[in-house]
Amino acid sequence: QKERLDKADAFGKSGRIMADMELAASSLGRGDFVEASERQLHIAKELQNLAAAIRTRRDKLAEMKEARSKLEAVIREQAELKKDTVEAPKTLAEQQVKPQRFQRDKQDPAKVQAHELADKQDKLEFDTRDIRKKLETVAPDAAAKLNPAEAQMKKAQAELREQATEKAVEPQENAEDKLAAARDALDKAIEKAEMQKSDPLAATKKAAEMVEK
16 A cells, blocks of 8 residues: 555655756856855755655565675775775866866866865765665665664765865765664575575574564
């Protein structure tokens, strides 16, 4: 019943998304790129919600394993991004020794670098949110642990937008820790689902033992 209601509401959301797209286009036309960017990010997240609402449910175990693979990739990319952020001052100094495209375009090299890092962080937060949406029905405990990871990513992104690369490192480290915690919770859910699939009686017995503890 809930799935049918979600799908019905999705059609209403699609109309609002189209309206937001028109507003974003209008903002671009006026040259208000900050407002346009914010609207586009909102649209992207609403499209995620729409996709989650109308997606046909697959095998629970397969859904969790797919999410696990994507989560592992996000953890790896978050670690790489943190490394790039830590090394940002050194990289910037090396770039300024020789002519760069932002020098020819009269762009602030520090601003260009910080915004590129922020864009990467934004993408990882978006990917994490997508994983969380897919896990909410099949592994809610793991999904809940992704919320604080997203919050830390948003904080890091905000610091990067302000060119405060040093301040962005701590929330990036926190995001890594939260992502790892979510992965551990997902591993437990996968183990439980695999046991339930291969030996339902043993899985029930183990669950009862956990409750007793």
